[in-house]
Amino acid sequence: MPVPFQIPQIQDNEEGWGPASVPDQLEGVPYAPYTKGEKLGKISDFTNSGFNKFGGRYNQNQVPGAVVFSYTHNDEEDSFHLVDNRPTQRNKGPRRFQPNRFQIQRREAEKRGEQIGVEKHQPRKQQNKRQQFNNYHRNDQRQVTYSCSVDIRPEWSVVEQIPFTSLAKLNFPTSEPQDLAFCGHLEYYDKTFDRVTPKTERPLKKTRRVFRTVTTSDDPVIRRFASEDVGRVFITDSLLTTLMCAPRSVYSWDIVVTRAGDKLFFDKRDGSNLDLLTVAETAPESIVEEKDNINGVQQLSVEATAINQNFSQQVLLSEGEKHQCGEPNPFSGEANEELAAVAYRYRKFSIADDIDLVVRCELDGVMPYKGQDQLLSIKSLNEFDPKITNVDWRQKIENQRGAVLATELKNNANKLAKWTAAALVAGADMIKLGYVSRAHPKDNYNHVILSTQVCKPKDFASQINLNMDNCWGIVRALVDVCLKLDEGKYLLVKDPNKQLMRLYEVPEDAFLENYTEEPLPENEEAPEAPADAPIKEQEDKDEEEG
Numbered sequence: 001m002p003v004p005f006q007i008p009q010i011q012d013n014e015e016g017w018g019p020a021s022v023p024d025q026l027e028g029v030p031y032a033p034y035t036k037g038e039k040l041g042k043i044s045d046f047t048n049s050g051f052n053k054f055g056g057r058y059n060q061n062q063v064p065g066a067v068v069f070s071y072t073h074n075d076e077e078d079s080f081h082l083v084d085n086r087p088t089q090r091n092k093g094p095r096r097f098q099p100n101r102f103q104i105q106r107r108e109a110e111k112r113g114e115q116i117g118v119e120k121h122q123p124r125k126q127q128n129k130r131q132q133f134n135n136y137h138r139n140d141q142r143q144v145t146y147s148c149s150v151d152i153r154p155e156w157s158v159v160e161q162i163p164f165t166s167l168a169k170l171n172f173p174t175s176e177p178q179d180l181a182f183c184g185h186l187e188y189y190d191k192t193f194d195r196v197t198p199k200t201e202r203p204l205k206k207t208r209r210v211f212r213t214v215t216t217s218d219d220p221v222i223r224r225f226a227s228e229d230v231g232r233v234f235i236t237d238s239l240l241t242t243l244m245c246a247p248r249s250v251y252s253w254d255i256v257v258t259r260a261g262d263k264l265f266f267d268k269r270d271g272s273n274l275d276l277l278t279v280a281e282t283a284p285e286s287i288v289e290e291k292d293n294i295n296g297v298q299q300l301s302v303e304a305t306a307i308n309q310n311f312s313q314q315v316l317l318s319e320g321e322k323h324q325c326g327e328p329n330p331f332s333g334e335a336n337e338e339l340a341a342v343a344y345r346y347r348k349f350s351i352a353d354d355i356d357l358v359v360r361c362e363l364d365g366v367m368p369y370k371g372q373d374q375l376l377s378i379k380s381l382n383e384f385d386p387k388i389t390n391v392d393w394r395q396k397i398e399n400q401r402g403a404v405l406a407t408e409l410k411n412n413a414n415k416l417a418k419w420t421a422a423a424l425v426a427g428a429d430m431i432k433l434g435y436v437s438r439a440h441p442k443d444n445y446n447h448v449i450l451s452t453q454v455c456k457p458k459d460f461a462s463q464i465n466l467n468m469d470n471c472w473g474i475v476r477a478l479v480d481v482c483l484k485l486d487e488g489k490y491l492l493v494k495d496p497n498k499q500l501m502r503l504y505e506v507p508e509d510a511f512l513e514n515y516t517e518e519p520l521p522e523n524e525e526a527p528e529a530p531a532d533a534p535i536k537e538q539e540d541k542d543e544e545e546g
Contacts, residue, residue, distance in 0.1 A: 144286040170473030184343040187316040231356035244471035252496035276301040283411035311380040361426030380434035
């Protein structure tokens with residue numbers, strides 16, 4: 001049988017908030033008016049602790065009638081006593097400390113007449129903590145902000161943002177490449193430079209030969225292959241290795257990406273910093289961008305590029321037999337102009353079922369070995385100031401060459417990785433490294449050759465932890481992203497101070513003469529970027545911060 005339920009009487013106050021009348025049983029009870037916006041604690045806190053702990057929370061001085069809730073009973077009963085919790089007094093006798101083992105050893109040594117320093121017995125863990133603390137704050141104080149390699153225009157919109165952390169686990173093993181053409185000629189290596197030591201150093205001579213840095217779209221051989229549909233992606237080895245070793249880079253760089261039909265062209269801008277070699281890019285002691293300092297970023301890059309070009313031509317036998325590669329040099333200029341002895345090897349790599357990549361590789365020389373000519377990639381490392389690197393080549397390059405090379409691998413990890421990847425892509429048999437130093441630390445025009453070293457590209461790649469499958473995986477991922485774009489011109493930029501790349505959509509005439517320096521007219525506003533671009537960029541930024 002259901003229990004009968006009687007509906008209570010409900011009073012509806014049409015004029016305000018609260019009861020319309022006071023019941024007889026509540027007559028005389030203090031009541032404070034309140035509104036809908038009041039805190040619930042005001043009507044539920046009967047202990048008054050909320051008023052003492054959170055002063056002013058309920059605004060009891062502002063609401064009329066609220067003073068009735070401020071009553072507290074502070075008078076305690078006479079029969080109530082607290083337990084005695086006063087601290088007991090200690091016996092202030094003589095205080096003795098047990099000496100630790102380091103103090104005991106010191107006292108025993110003093111008895112024997114010996115002297116032991118404090119640093120010798122200092123715990124190693126404490127020393128390591130202090131050193132880590134000093135290194136942390138020292139590196140934090142020496143943070144350097146670098147500038148972007150290109151001026152980003154306001155009308156450029158961000159199409160894609162690629163963090164380097166997403167490229168670490170990419171892998172793609174490529175098959176054996178196919179040789180398409182071999183142009184130019186090579187000269188033989190002079191083996192007398194293998195006997196050069198710091199005691200028998202040789203001055204570095206300045207070459208008068210001309211080096212060509214032709215971009216992909218201006219290469220006549222690549223244009224011929226593009227017209228014959230030999231491949232879909234076209235690039236040079238300097239740009240290809242830049243993409244392969246992008247996670248190791250610190251300085252900013254940029255690459256122009258052109259989507260024409262179903263083909264993809266990777267180019268460099270005129271005057272791009274990709275034509276120059278970096279120095280101490282990954283060093284713990286960051287190099288500062290200063291125009292008047294010979295040890296600035298730009299000055300060291302120009303110096304290292306000139307040293308590498310001069311060294312690659314000086315160690316060759318200019319007179320005598322030449323190694324002809326088959327086709328003539330595609331960049332031969334005027335008749336009285338002597339080009340550098342560089343051969344160009346065009347190779348095709350398959351990076352997908354329907355995607356073939358054509359790359360132009362460079363080789364610098366040949367060396368006879370067991371009756372065969374070994375292809376060489378000749379590069380040079382340069383020393384600019386031993387006080388900055390803390391390694392003096394003239395003192396350690398003979399007996400401690402491993403320490404010298406380890407320091408260069410730490411300070412120039414990106415440059416050496418790009419050289420090794422370029423040698424593997426070009427099919428070079430050996431890498432010839434030269435150690436070139438300034439004649440005086442403050443003279444950046446005169447240099448001397450201290451020593452040379454030869455290594456195999458595969459062995460050197462394993463020594464510097466260069467995984468070519470990961471390198472090709474990065475290229476494959478970037479190519480897939482670019483092939484999904486609409487036809488037009490884009491710019492891939494490495495952020496100068498963050499480990500990520502941004503892909504911008506740029507106009508067709510973006511990098512014509514004086515475009516980047518030309519300001520917008522005063523009566524013209526920059527066109528707005530697509531609405532989803534800044535949203536996507538902000539989302540990626542939030543993910544990074546999160």
